[in-house]
Amino acid sequence: MDFRLDLIENKIEFFEAYDLKTLELKIDQQIENNKALLLDVFAVNHQAVFNPKTEKMLYSAVVHFKAKK
Template sequence: MEFRLDLIEDKVEFFEAGDLRTLELRIDQQIENNKALLLQVHQVQHHAVFNPNTGKMQYSAVVHFKAKKH
């Protein structure tokens, strides 16, 4: 049986929240989790839209993680 370890080089994650503080906390938590995988933030994109069903703003973000370069 072959045992092989591959490093994750790229990872894209999506986040959504009803307020900016919650969105920031979710992203910060995932940044800490991805440090164990030796990933760091490469790029962040964020958006805010008005949700007419709830009458509130909806915030989202896409975070691209890349392997740390030594």
Template sequence: MEISLSRIENKIEFFEAQDLRTLEAKINDQIENNKALMLDVFTLSHQAVFNPMTHKMQYSAVVHFKAK
């Protein structure tokens, strides 16, 4: 059995929430988790759309993490 230790260079994660506070909390939690992997935020993109099924806004974000 062979063990290979390779470093993660890039990581892209997707988030969604019903409100901006929850979305921000999810992103901040993941930023802290990714610090252990020595990854920093490279870019962040977000958008909001109206969900006609729930009659509420739906917030989403894409965060690209890159090695320090």
């Protein structure tokens, strides 16, 4: 039986929330979690749209993590 350890080089995660503070908390928490995997933030994209069903803004973000060099 082989046992292999491979490093994660790229990881993309998606987040959404109905307010910016909650979105920021979710992203910050995942940044801390990914530090244990030796991943740093490479890029962040975000967007806001109005949800007519809930009559609220919906904020979303995509965070691209890359391995530390």
